[in-house]
Amino acid sequence: MTGRTGQDPGIREEAVSPVIGVMLMLSATIIIAATLSAYVGGSTGELKTSPQVNLMVKSGGEGDDFNILFEHHGGDALRTQDLEIHTWVKDSQGAVIKHVQDAQSTPSTINGQEVRVPYIYESQSGINADNSFGSGIWKTGAVAGTGTREATAQFLGVSTTELDELIAKNAVAEIDIVYRPAGNVLYKADIVLEE
Numbered sequence: 001m002t003g004r005t006g007q008d009p010g011i012r013e014e015a016v017s018p019v020i021g022v023m024l025m026l027s028a029t030i031i032i033a034a035t036l037s038a039y040v041g042g043s044t045g046e047l048k049t050s051p052q053v054n055l056m057v058k059s060g061g062e063g064d065d066f067n068i069l070f071e072h073h074g075g076d077a078l079r080t081q082d083l084e085i086h087t088w089v090k091d092s093q094g095a096v097i098k099h100v101q102d103a104q105s106t107p108s109t110i111n112g113q114e115v116r117v118p119y120i121y122e123s124q125s126g127i128n129a130d131n132s133f134g135s136g137i138w139k140t141g142a143v144a145g146t147g148t149r150e151a152t153a154q155f156l157g158v159s160t161t162e163l164d165e166l167i168a169k170n171a172v173a174e175i176d177i178v179y180r181p182a183g184n185v186l187y188k189a190d191i192v193l194e195e
Contacts, residue, residue: 048182051076062195067146078138086176099157103134108151118144
């Protein structure tokens with residue numbers, strides 16, 4: 001007797017290995033095809049990296065010269081056309097006012113010049129459109145600002161009367177600077193609106 005106990009010696013048992021082999025080859029083919037299609041389709045595209053910067057934001061000035069200052073203390077230069085600045089403040093009724101400043105925002109008029117704030121301060125050339133937010137480049141050592149009380153109100157998305165109320169109660173404004181190509185927040189802080 002050549003078979004196992006209890007089996008008919010004339011019956012041959014065949015293994016299921018050819019079926020498993022075909023399934024493994026099919027699975028490998030599907031995985032290779034999916035990987036190749038993802039690579040060709042661009043889903044493994046290059047990730048955008050954010051610039052590394054050391055920024056500081058604060059309020060300053062008084063009266064009509066009240067403004068928000070943006071200081072670039074070190075790191076990579078920032079093309080302002082790649083940035084958005086998100087602000088949040090609570091009005092006197094407690095409602096949160098959000099505003100987004102980007103390269104397409106409405107310009108402010110400062111000393112007769114149309115500029116998008118915050119614009120880069122240049123002592124040599126004064127105010128010009130080349131230094132507007134969305135056009136200028138923030139380099140290490142550069143200071144940008146909203147320039148005037150009226151432009152600061154516009155930047156925060158409030159009226160000048162509302163800004164006066166916010167300053168009177170030392171309200172807090174949250175400011176986020178976002179690098180749009182990568183969608184990352186470069187800077188986030190709360191500042192006190194005070195003269």
